[in-house]
Amino acid sequence: MPKNAFYAQSGGVTAVINASACGVIETARRHPARIGTVFAGRNGILGALREELIDTGAESAEDIAALRWTPGGAFGSCRYKLAALADNAREYARLIDVFRAHDIGYFFYNGGGDSQDTAHKVSLLADRLGYPVVCVGIPKTVDNDLPCTDTCPGFGSVAKYVAVSVREAALDVASMCETSTRVFILEVMGRHAGWIAAAGALAQRGPDDPPHIILLPEVPFDEAAFLARTRAAVQTRGYCVIVASEGARRADGRFLADAGGKDAFGHVQLGGVAPVLAALVRDRLGYKFHWAVADYLQRSARHIASATDVEQAHAVGRHAVELALAGRGGVMAAIARVSDSPYCWDLAEAPLAEVANVERQLPPEFIRADGFGITAAARRYLAPLIAGEAPPPFEDGLPQYAALGNALVEKKLPAFEA
Amino acid sequence: MPKNAFYAQSGGVTAVINASACGVIETARRHPARIGTVFAGRNGILGALREELIDTGAESAEDIAALRWTPGGAFGSCRYKLAALADNAREYARLIDVFRAHDIGYFFYNGGGDSQDTAHKVSLLADRLGYPVVCVGIPKTVDNDLPCTDTCPGFGSVAKYVAVSVREAALDVASMCETSTRVFILEVMGRHAGWIAAAGALAQRGPDDPPHIILLPEVPFDEAAFLARTRAAVQTRGYCVIVASEGARRADGRFLADAGGKDAFGHVQLGGVAPVLAALVRDRLGYKFHWAVADYLQRSARHIASATDVEQAHAVGRHAVELALAGRGGVMAAIARVSDSPYCWDLAEAPLAEVANVERQLPPEFIRADGFGITAAARRYLAPLIAGEAPPPFEDGLPQYAALGNALVEKKLPAFEA
Numbered sequence: 001m002p003k004n005a006f007y008a009q010s011g012g013v014t015a016v017i018n019a020s021a022c023g024v025i026e027t028a029r030r031h032p033a034r035i036g037t038v039f040a041g042r043n044g045i046l047g048a049l050r051e052e053l054i055d056t057g058a059e060s061a062e063d064i065a066a067l068r069w070t071p072g073g074a075f076g077s078c079r080y081k082l083a084a085l086a087d088n089a090r091e092y093a094r095l096i097d098v099f100r101a102h103d104i105g106y107f108f109y110n111g112g113g114d115s116q117d118t119a120h121k122v123s124l125l126a127d128r129l130g131y132p133v134v135c136v137g138i139p140k141t142v143d144n145d146l147p148c149t150d151t152c153p154g155f156g157s158v159a160k161y162v163a164v165s166v167r168e169a170a171l172d173v174a175s176m177c178e179t180s181t182r183v184f185i186l187e188v189m190g191r192h193a194g195w196i197a198a199a200g201a202l203a204q205r206g207p208d209d210p211p212h213i214i215l216l217p218e219v220p221f222d223e224a225a226f227l228a229r230t231r232a233a234v235q236t237r238g239y240c241v242i243v244a245s246e247g248a249r250r251a252d253g254r255f256l257a258d259a260g261g262k263d264a265f266g267h268v269q270l271g272g273v274a275p276v277l278a279a280l281v282r283d284r285l286g287y288k289f290h291w292a293v294a295d296y297l298q299r300s301a302r303h304i305a306s307a308t309d310v311e312q313a314h315a316v317g318r319h320a321v322e323l324a325l326a327g328r329g330g331v332m333a334a335i336a337r338v339s340d341s342p343y344c345w346d347l348a349e350a351p352l353a354e355v356a357n358v359e360r361q362l363p364p365e366f367i368r369a370d371g372f373g374i375t376a377a378a379r380r381y382l383a384p385l386i387a388g389e390a391p392p393p394f395e396d397g398l399p400q401y402a403a404l405g406n407a408l409v410e411k412k413l414p415a416f417e418a
Numbered sequence: 419m420p421k422n423a424f425y426a427q428s429g430g431v432t433a434v435i436n437a438s439a440c441g442v443i444e445t446a447r448r449h450p451a452r453i454g455t456v457f458a459g460r461n462g463i464l465g466a467l468r469e470e471l472i473d474t475g476a477e478s479a480e481d482i483a484a485l486r487w488t489p490g491g492a493f494g495s496c497r498y499k500l501a502a503l504a505d506n507a508r509e510y511a512r513l514i515d516v517f518r519a520h521d522i523g524y525f526f527y528n529g530g531g532d533s534q535d536t537a538h539k540v541s542l543l544a545d546r547l548g549y550p551v552v553c554v555g556i557p558k559t560v561d562n563d564l565p566c567t568d569t570c571p572g573f574g575s576v577a578k579y580v581a582v583s584v585r586e587a588a589l590d591v592a593s594m595c596e597t598s599t600r601v602f603i604l605e606v607m608g609r610h611a612g613w614i615a616a617a618g619a620l621a622q623r624g625p626d627d628p629p630h631i632i633l634l635p636e637v638p639f640d641e642a643a644f645l646a647r648t649r650a651a652v653q654t655r656g657y658c659v660i661v662a663s664e665g666a667r668r669a670d671g672r673f674l675a676d677a678g679g680k681d682a683f684g685h686v687q688l689g690g691v692a693p694v695l696a697a698l699v700r701d702r703l704g705y706k707f708h709w710a711v712a713d714y715l716q717r718s719a720r721h722i723a724s725a726t727d728v729e730q731a732h733a734v735g736r737h738a739v740e741l742a743l744a745g746r747g748g749v750m751a752a753i754a755r756v757s758d759s760p761y762c763w764d765l766a767e768a769p770l771a772e773v774a775n776v777e778r779q780l781p782p783e784f785i786r787a788d789g790f791g792i793t794a795a796a797r798r799y800l801a802p803l804i805a806g807e808a809p810p811p812f813e814d815g816l817p818q819y820a821a822l823g824n825a826l827v828e829k830k831l832p833a834f835e836a
Contacts, residue, residue, distance in 0.1 A: 009593070012594070012598075013590050013593045013594060015586075043596040043597070046596065046597070070589070071586050071589050071590065072586075072589030072590045072592065072593045073590075073593030073594065074593070075593075076592075076593050076594075076596060077593050077594055078594070078596055078597040078598070079594070079597045079598050080597055160815055160816075163815070163816060164721055164816060164817060165715050165719070167816060167817065167819070168433075168489050168490075168715070168718040168719055168720055168721065168817070168819075169713075169714040169715055169718050171488070171489050171490030171718060171819060172431055172489065172490045172491075172714045172717065172718040173714065174490065174494075175427070175431045175490040175491030175492075175493075175494050175495050176430070176431060176491070176494075176495055176496070176497070178461045178464065178494060178496055179461070179464070179496040179497045179498055180430075180496070180497050181714075184714060186715075202815075202816065203816070272690075272693060274711075275690065275693075290713055290714055291711065291713060292711050292712060292713035292714060292715050293692075293709065293710050293711045294710060294715070295587075295708055295709060295710035296587040296590045296591065296599075296602060296708055296710060297583050297586070297587055297604075297710050297712070297715075299590065300586040300587050300589060300590040301583070301586055302586055303582055303586065303722055304721055304722065306815060308815075383814060383815070386814075386815035386816070387814060387815040388815060389809070389812055389815075391807070391809070394807055396801060396804075396805060397578055397581070397620075397724060397726075397801070397804035397805040397806060397807075398578075398581060398582060398585060398620065398621070398804070399582060399585065399586070401585070401586075401589060
């Protein structure tokens with residue numbers, strides 16, 4: 001009898017996490033003798049704890065295929081980290097209970113470092129409890145901060161969004177700078193690692209092109225150098241375009257976004273590094289400025305996703321199933337780079353123990369000596385990740401995204417409070 | 419002998435203003451017996467005052483064609499309004515001097531209400547001074563606030579950007595709302611008219627779909643009603659998506675963005691209606707929130723431009739030249755709607771005197787009774803404007819935009835201080 005599979009999405013969603021779900025489900029459906037139903041957790045791992053299992057078998061092949069071009073998390077995701085096994089045996093045991101009740105023999109967890117850690121713990125526990133579950137992680141983070149994989153699906157599409165947006169907005173600023181905005185600041189995601197901000201540099205065709213300044217969390221903010229470089233850009237080119245990571249911070253570790261200002265209600269200001277930098281530019285340099293905060297727009301912009309990213313997201317989903325069928329539990333499906341140009345990549349795997357809870361920052365050799373840009377090595381790494389377009393189908397001018405039925409299977413266990 | 423033409427871009431640029439330039443130049447080139455060189459003002463009307471005239475004849479047909487898919491203002495634009503004729507005869511006389519020196523017989527001014535006003539005044543003055551210049555306005559504003567035309571080129575593409583972004587970001591929020599963000603706020607442009615914010619409603623497929631709240635400048639902000647509606651959306655659907663016009667204001671006329679808060683430097687907060695609303699949601703409702711400010715990204719996002727908008731932008735450029743050749747000066751090229759569905763439109767013209775300085779807001783019949791959304795009539799008007807995709811060519815994952823040579827012609831007059 002084939003075992004069922006459980007698939008869950010975890011943490012912040014991306015433009016392509018559903019492409020990984022598509023890869024898992026489509027591949028599983030091609031092996032009916034080995035895999036029964038793929039259950040998806042409603043709102044991620046919470047769905048397993050609460051026994052809220054979505055029967056993906058009820059979805060048509062067309063709807064599953066449409067996941068490939070649908071952003072967000074089709075089954076719901078959650079920010080919920082299982083505590084250490086020693087402190088939280090109850091929740092881990094519950095997972096196994098649910099798996100047992102629904103005859104689940106495969107566990108696919110699609111997320112970042114925390115999720116790979118959870119998958120690892122479930123894998124260990126299942127062994128210890130003598131309930132066989134093959135646990136395979138599927139990488140996902142826009143932050144590109146997982147080790148052991150060339151890149152994380154989700155990142156390439158945000159990188160493309162940022163590079164395209166910078167190229168476009170810079171043309172706007174350049175046209176108007178004589179009598180209007182001199183300094184434009186785009187705030188992007190990346191609280192601990194600067195991969196996304198670094199990708200803004202791909203907008204450049206030549207060394208003097210915008211963005212003129214990139215602020216990375218890896219480089220302590222040097223106010224004097226920042227102001228000098230902003231002034232120099234305005235004086236030589238007429239304007240200055242800045243890409244700032246939300247994680248940009250001072251030498252003492254405080255985020256720039258923690259400006260300590262008060263809003264109209266007397267509360268500490270809500271953050272946003274862009275307005276803080278804008279105030280600095282205004283007060284010290286007196287230039288007219290504009291700022292944008294891309295926020296969720298950047299990680300949900302499936303309309304401008306990287307075809308490479310979509311392909312890799314689907315491939316790691318497929319590969320996770322293939323690994324599981326080969327009995328290779330305790331690993332994460334991964335991408336291995338074969339060459340930069342032409343970009344060739346292969347599917348790979350990495351032990352969950354090595355992936356879990358490791359955060360990969362921009363390496364020093366990717367950061368330009370002055371700290372405000374990236375090196376040629378970084379460009380060689382980043383450029384292929386945004387290659388290719390994979391637009392969703394449009395109707396009446398709007399992308400047509402999947403909306404699944406998401407019917408839950410009947411519960412078999414008593415309720416459980418997560 | 420053919421007369422030369424002068425073309426200038428004015429005010430905030432858009433994703434498609436260069437498509438209008440393309441329409442002007444391509445059409446002029448088809449009439450070499452009537453029109454000599456098309457000179458473009460470097461940085462708009464300032465280029466005329468300073469006698470900084472770009473020789474568009476030096477650009478290849480390929481580069482001119484590429485303007486059709488290049489955002490920003492290819493020749494530079496400016497925020498510079500000529501004062502009333504009575505107060506500023508000097509500048510108007512200078513324009514005529516420059517036109518005379520360069521044998522310019524056609525003046526095409528591509529901008530919003532102010533620019534149409536300037537074109538009107540130049541037209542009157544040229545008549546009075548006995549120097550014949552055919553003045554034709556070309557509409558352009560993302561704000562869609564010009565009268566006498568079905569829509570303003572530039573608006574349809576921003577509308578599409580906002581509708582697409584809302585649809586995408588809403589999927590992100592919906593996936594995560596169980597354990598993360600409950601309220602998402604997207605701030606869009608439109609200081610005096612709510613057309614752009616209204617277009618966010620096109621993201622909806624059904625009446626309960628996001629965005630759940632739209633804040634328009636035309637409707638005084640009702641804090642209690644806003645909070646009640648936000649709470650209701652979260653309670654019934656789990657989350658609330660809000661599109662807020664930067665021009666949202668209180669009953670006393672103060673912009674919501676003028677929160678009166680102080681930043682870390684003790685200065686009045688920089689504005690941005692989204693963070694103000696976010697603070698309100700946090701303090702009164704306690705929901706986790708995220709906010710985005712699209713700023714220049716929305717009006718430069720040529721990659722997701724509306725094909726209808728691009729076509730209309732090009733067509734009004736072409737039509738302006740056709741009107742000029744027919745001797746019809748003192749008018750603005752315009753779009754006339756023939757039918758909503760299918761959307762049929764025709765080229766038209768409107769007297770500059772009727773266009774100048776009139777600001778078209780959302781009419782009351784387009785605003786839902788509760789003030790937080792739009793009516794079916796508004797939807798019928800807006801929907802066709804975002805129809806169709808017209809992506810630019812991509813290379814290495816990035817849109818390839820034109821970069822013109824912009825060589826200036828030799829000056830013939832003494833310098834002039836604008």
